[in-house]
């Protein structure tokens with residue numbers, strides 16, 4: 032029995048440390064013990080100066096990277112203990128990445144790009160193209176489904192990329208400066224889609240941005256400086272933060 | 279991800295770099311096409327030679343006297359041969375009687391030339407040849423009308439003969455039936471030989487030669503029972519033979535016939551301390567050709583292996599370039615959840631497809647080469663009727679075995695040389711790969 036109206040903790044990080052060049056004279060510590068809890072359905076913005084470690088943290092959340100020290104539970108699973116294969120599965124099913132530079136595969140069209148995560152999930156051809164088409168409709172790109180990335184504008188590419196991130200219905204959408212390469216107007220459109228995903232689809236969205244305006248549109252702002260969280264506006268959900276479940 | 283999707287992906291990226299892919303395949307194309315060309319020619323050569331041998335004497339055995347402790351025909355004879363050791367005609371008659379449908383005596387005995395005057399008062403020259411019931415086989419002739427000489431003709435000294443189709447045209451008027459006609463041959467020795475024609479055979483110019491440029495002047499054999507020929511030569515007893523030709527009915531298996539002959543003579547010579555009988559066959563020649571073809575095939579296979587190796591290294595090189603070029607793509611795929619195995623499979627499949635396409639193009643070129651050679655060979659054969667008689671239409675016969683092996687080896691080349699680049703791709707760190715530009 033779960034208490035209604037109470038979101039579960041989707042990300043639980045404690046004391047995450049990331050170091051590069053371990054054991055060498057130029058050893059570098061990028062994350063200095065980050066502790067962070069994110070609940071299902073939150074819309075979080077991560078802000079901070081360039082080089083402060085935002086992307087590093089994001090990669091950690093997205094299971095692209097493992098922490099040097101500390102523990103990270105994603106949906107209750109300890110990511111730091113997973114094998115390479117299991118990490119791939121997590122990225123495939125639980126995470127949807129949106130990148131600043133879109134990162135579409137240029138050889139194939141929009142539809143195929145959206146299908147790709149489903150391909151790696153082993154879904155059948157019919158199911159893939161049906162779902163991909165629905166997602167393209169969600170981002171209002173259905174009329175460009177057969178276009179290759181180089182036939183699309185930046186904003187259109189990013190919308191396709193968002194559709195792709197949604198392919199396997201992940202628990203978290205991670206967007207690292209998704210509007211960084213777009214003008215304000217197009218950026219606005221992309222931002223609206225994130226709002227839509229958050230409100231309509233109930234997705235947990237974590238967004239890195241350099242724009243204070245965009246950050247202020249979210250529910251929670253986490254500020255990072257030199258590898259540490261220096262401010263966090265906190266969880267705004269009305270569910271109690273403690274006693275997650277009663278069994 | 280399914281096998282089919284992997285294939286589609288591989289074809290997609292190969293198609294995206296058509297020229298480069300083609301150049302990469304070149305080594306494999308050359309290697310495989312060389313193998314297919316040579317093996318096609320080899321199998322065709324073998325089949326053609328076998329066909330020719332069949333038509334002119336794969337059904338022949340040479341039976342010869344051999345020292346019992348000697349290894350082969352060419353060993354020096356150390357023990358003097360006595361008349362008792364020689365093969366007697368009576369023995370051969372017995373052999374032929376024992377296997378009447380199977381074995382024929384194919385020896386021949388040139389008994390000089392002769393002339394006949396035809397109705398137009400023109401002299402027709404012939405060779406008088408002492409023959410048995412299988413001599414025609416030995417000369418590659420075929421009975422066109424009437425019958426062949428029989429052993430009875432020989433033993434009963436019948437004044438019979440068979441004449442060639444050419445002789446019929448030289449001697450008789452058009453439309454005349456030569457069968458049953460009696461001809462009078464004037465021999466070199468001055469004797470006149472009266473022979474009754476029992477059969478007409480087709481002269482095989484390939485074996486016996488054209489002799490003269492025009493058919494009118496050609497001198498073809500008139501086969502008479504050898505006893506008649508010997509009479510002409512003043513031989514009235516059986517001199518015995520060191521060796522003789524035997525032919526057999528091709529509906530029997532050559533090995534069985536050989537065994538029959540061998541055991542027959544083994545029995546005859548069982549009491550002979552020094553000498554026995556050995557048999558060699560025309561098929562021995564085919565075995566020799568096989569050996570030559572095999573040696574050539576091995577040499578070509580080695581060359582092909584080298585070019586596959588070079589081609590494979592080329593494929594590996596291009597795959598490494600491709601992996602580096604597509605680092606970012608690999609990073610994206612990994613971020614989207616591609617497992618190491620999926621990435622590895624993607625690139626290995628690509629390498630295999632490149633090699634397989636190369637292999638298939640090579641096979642097609644090889645087959646085309648074979649067809650071209652066949653076309654030229656047939657043109658040459660058709661230009662000379664004697665060759666055409668013997669060889670007929672040469673049909674190019676690609677070796678299916680070689681095609682299968684080529685496909686398998688080009689695939690293996692892809693696996694072998696694709697594996698390293700593919701595992702390099704699979705091992706990439708997704709974050710570094712995503713950051714690559």
Ligand SMILES: Nc1ncnc2c1ncn2[C@@H]1O[C@H](COP(=O)(O)OP(=O)(O)OP(=O)(O)O)[C@@H](O)[C@H]1O
Pocket residue numbers: 051059061079080081082083084085086087088
């Ligand atoms: N693979 C690596 N090896 C060494 N140092 C690294 C590596 N990746 C990142 N860093 C360092 O970690 C620091 C944080 O980088 P990160 O990309 O997280 O910054 P960021 O906050 O995303 O900055 P930006 O806003 O410019 O994207 C930087 O100083 C960077 O040089």
Ligand SMILES: [Mg+2]
Pocket residue numbers: 085086087207
């Ligand atoms: Mg960054």
